[in-house]
């Protein structure tokens with residue numbers, strides 16, 4: 001039986017897709033929201049430190065499953081491997097209702113003005129496709145505010161003298177400082193830096209009918225047991241459903257966008273929870289699958305007019321895959337600094353995001369989320385033997401006495417860091433899988449080295465008796481902060497969507513997720529994805545002239 | 552002392568494996584199982600892996616990998632999540648015993664600790680991939696959640712001074728105003 005025609009079919013119920021579903025359904029459009037993963041609840045928090053969304057040695061708890069969703073990873077030497085979601089090279093984010101926002105750490109950053117004008121600020125960088133966004137900070141500002149107030153953000157950025165202008169403060173106060181915060185804050189001030197409370201999509205007081213954070217040990221990567229962390233799964237998606245205009249279908253894997261003879265979209269084809277192929281017709285097809293899967297879906301949509309994939313006439317789909325390069329410094333202290341108060345991260349500085357001599361950008365620096373014992377092992381410095389009595393002794397002595405500071409370096413986009421549809425390997429449903437190749441730009445690694453040194457200096461000032469750095473390698477950047485694969489721009493020859501997130505090639509197909517980011521800021525990206533989704537939905541609704549379908 | 556009373560050690564060891572197997576009744580037996588309570592390992596392999604893990608995380612004033620049942624974690628996972636590593640273990644464990652015999656004339660589990668360390672160092676140099684695999688799995692089994700078969704009695708968490716049993720949160724104790 002044919003499915004009822006809808007105004008908009010949205011692929012992916014993550015950060016971008018959740019917001020679009022709510023904005024469109026609230027405006028009266030009929031919406032089908034397709035999500036390949038399941039809908040987990042707060043009760044699915046099993047505090048499993050080996051199987052969650054951050055530590056995936058026993059699987060990616062919130063999807064996708066290892067069995068049905070392979071990818072191909074090509075390393076720096078051109079070697080191809082078939083990888084599963086729990087492998088590092090897979091570049092996983094998540095697959096569930098809420099997407100990454102279901103289990104994220106919930107840092108809720110606004111990018112800075114210069115983050116939208118990287119090319120004008122720093123000029124061309126050889127070997128990079130560094131470019132300005134076609135919109136600026138002020139185009140997004142009202143929507144940052146909307147995301148902060150509708151979804152709920154806590155924190156206090158008033159001491160951040162580098163922040164971009166904003167009209168309203170955050171709706172909720174920050175959590176009381178933990179022990180790390182109390183050590184790091186005066187040290188930063190002594191160094192002339194400007195520490196402040198990280199904005200977080202986390203309730204610190206009851207908000208939106210849900211309670212506040214209880215400061216547990218299992219935050220980032222886990223479900224929030226008390227539903228105090230705000231993702232699209234407990235904010236905009238339930239609101240979309242409450243309008244009566246939006247139907248959410250889980251366990252539904254979209255295969256391709258359906259196109260008519262003239263190349264306009266008529267809907268999507270997807271496999272439902274029972275593995276049956278379904279066709280959902282729609283006036284608009286809105287792709288919100290995250291940077292890897294959105295690019296894959298466009299590339300897997302083939303048509304006489306689009307032989308190399310939809311939106312890909314100039315070979316920009318899947319290009320410029322970027323994320324964040326994370327350098328870190330770790331400090332060992334004489335006294336105990338661990339106080340078992342989640343979420344752990346709380347203090348940040350933006351002193352090194354821009355204006356660093358000789359560098360095109362920089363990174364925000366913050367203390368790390370609470371570390372579970374197994375996660376802590378990656379903080380053991382190189383000089384300590386990897387096993388045996390000394391290793392054990394080090395872990396025992398250092399676990400409660402270390403602070404880690406890290407930051408998301410804004411990456412220099414690389415044209416050859418890319419997603420393709422693999423010519424051979426197919427997933428469980430027979431759909432060509434994503435093939436990932438390329439690596440980081442050398443300047444990104446230079447900035448990472450700089451940021452790690454600044455983090456180390458901060459720890460030293462805070463009284464660390466020993467410090468060491470953790471520097472990232474040159475391999476491809478993707479994963480949780482993946483972005484950039486369907487660049488937004490004014491020129492159809494060097495971008496995939498226009499500034500309204502509409503494909504240059506087909507006016508009723510949109511991409512609204514991290515894929516459209518031209519550059520990814522020196523900050524975690526979720527709030528920008530959410531804000532841009534509010535903005536793009538608003539522009540879409542302004543242009544909406546009603547259904548063209550004959551009923 | 553382990554090598555002074557091998558038979559006793561072996562018995563306690565096997566019963567530990569059996570107890571854990573009973574606890575995880577939902578898990579089916581792996582194909583390579585020997586009917587001695589192990590899902591994948593033979594009893595001899597289990598002894599070797601147990602001894603390797605104990606060298607990686609030795610007992611000192613706190614329990615080591617043996618007391619924490621780390622080999623049990625690895626055995627369970629080899630029959631489930633780590634099926635793809637079965638061949639590597641079968642070959643790798645035999646390799647460790649071969650190195651031990653060639654160098655010291657005995658199986659790995661029968662060597663005194665310092666010779667075990669020497670043998671393992673040699674294995675690490677010769678077959679790094681296998682050594683790293685066991686190293687990672689041993690760390691997971693020791694520091695990870697006990698629900699997966701290792702970290703018995705939360706040995707590592709006690710060692711690190713994590714409040715036990717894991718409390719739900721803190722704010723409702725520390726801050727009476729919390730909603």
Ligand SMILES: Cc1cc2nc3c(=O)[nH]c(=O)nc-3n(C[C@H](O)[C@H](O)[C@H](O)COP(=O)(O)OP(=O)(O)OC[C@H]3O[C@@H](n4cnc5c(N)ncnc54)[C@H](O)[C@@H]3O)c2cc1C
Nearest residue numbers: 012014015016036095099100105106107254289514524526
């Ligand atoms: C553990 C973790 C911690 C994080 N911490 C932070 C943080 O502190 N701050 C921050 O800003 N960001 C954080 N992030 C990143 C953030 O979650 C992502 O940037 C964000 O979710 C990306 O949004 P998106 O809309 O692009 O894609 P997603 O949120 O990934 O949504 C895409 C959705 O589409 C679905 N989908 C894809 N393809 C298909 C298909 N073919 N058919 C049907 N459905 C499909 C996917 O299953 C997924 O649910 C974190 C992420 C993780 C996993």
Ligand code: SF4
Nearest residue numbers: 213214216219224342
């Ligand atoms: S630390 Fe707070 S927000 Fe995070 S999971 Fe625990 S209760 Fe939820």
